[in-house]
Amino acid sequence: RTFTFKVNRELGQWENTSTIYPYLSPEQKEKLLDNFKVAVQIPTVSFSESDQNITALQEFDLLLRRVFPKVFSSSLVRHEVVGNYSHLFTVAGADAGLEPYMLLAHIDVVPANEADGWDAPPFSAQEIDGFIYGRGTIDNKQSVMGILQALEYLLERGYTPRRTFYIGLGHDEEINGEEGAVKIVNLLKSRGVKLLYVLDEGLTIMDGVVDGLNEPAALIGVSEKGQTTVKLSVSTPPGHSSMPPRESSIGILASAVARLEKNRMPNLFGHGPERATFEHLAHKFGWSYRMIMSNLWLFSSLLSSVLEGQPDTNAFVRTTTAVTMFNSGVKINVMPAYAEAFVNFRIHSSQTVQEVLNLIESTVSDKRVKVEFINGFDPLPISSYEDDTFGYQIIKKSVQDIFPQVTVTPGICVANTDSRHYTQLSPDIYRFAPSWYKPGDSARFHGVNERISIQNYEEIVLFYFQLMQNSDVRNLPTLRS
């Protein structure tokens, strides 16, 4: 098989849309950092589907109104509160004939506990060595604040968009988005809105994460994995611990769970959009890897075994298995009557929920273990990333404008986002925010020491600033043949 390398669209002539140069003055840098820190300091935590910090969500609403006065007063912007704490902004374009697009982000964060080993309190937004530490700094207040800050600066500088766009800020993404994203989608559907493209949180700029790839790469998520959760349970007669049976309910369940962890789901490298990721990156690898990369499918088993060696790259190549809850036992000297475990699977693009359930059954293969389907959905459709795909090319151009040293390539988002609720509004949904992701950073998502560099936050504001202007082109440039 030979590779086709995509011709860079920047070789074509881009339409001029009276661009406001992406620049931040020292005063603006100071202000945007202050705004971002306050946003991180408000603990907008989603604890569970029935427990959110409502006071914090209300405080966040007031913050947005206070720090983005132009956004909230401009005659071009319509603001609506949806589901009590989510926000929908409609920014009116001058040309009603152009199809609108939409930017998404979420306000809520997962819980954080300083005692887990944070270097700074998780809602302090403390600055250490040029980084702001805090829950939400990369998931996903950098996008919430970055988008609105960019719009504020554009409005300050007299910007009037040509193409209408929407901004949707969900307040419950971390607990499924039923009150936020789902209600925003229903509202837009009732208005007959169709979107040219949607951009949400997701993949990032990977730097030094893949062995042999010496340059940074911006991975635009063109799909996201599906997921399913199953409950495994075992019931055995209770009794005195001085006369235990050969196997306890805990032991039987532990063996089943261990079988699932040991027998991972198949490595499906090359069967989903991750194939395109490596095709686009092949020529960027160091010389020792280049032979492997340029004969990718000849060497795919070698490459896929390298990828499955790390948790983040492993998530790229297979359906992952995560045992997340395990409960049993009531007293030291009582044999437990019942043991249960929850296992969360993130489904590779080339598999379905049903196929994963079948594999679970055959791996557990013990009639004493009850396997119950809790919930799940198939992997999301794959958005287009062709040379003539407007959304993908506009995102790519905006990345290249702000990060000229970065290669842009399609990827697959390993986690889920609010954008999965938008499939009826647009076929082209992308998951990406330009935060830098370096070795070790995977542990910061939902983990300890979540942080972003001050410089990176400024780059994010400029990226959205550029994206809003680039989206105003009527058509993509024609490629030279």
Ligand SMILES: CCCCCCCC/C=C\CCCCCCCC(=O)N[C@@H](CCCCN)C(=O)O
């Ligand atoms: C070739 C390199 C491959 C590297 C691939 C891995 C890179 C991972 C980089 C970033 C991952 C960031 C994911 C950000 C989105 C997080 C969204 C999130 O947390 N979603 C939740 C939704 C929960 C909804 C309630 N069930 C989730 O998926 O759990």
Ligand SMILES: [Zn+2]
């Ligand atoms: Zn998120």
Ligand SMILES: [Zn+2]
């Ligand atoms: Zn998250």
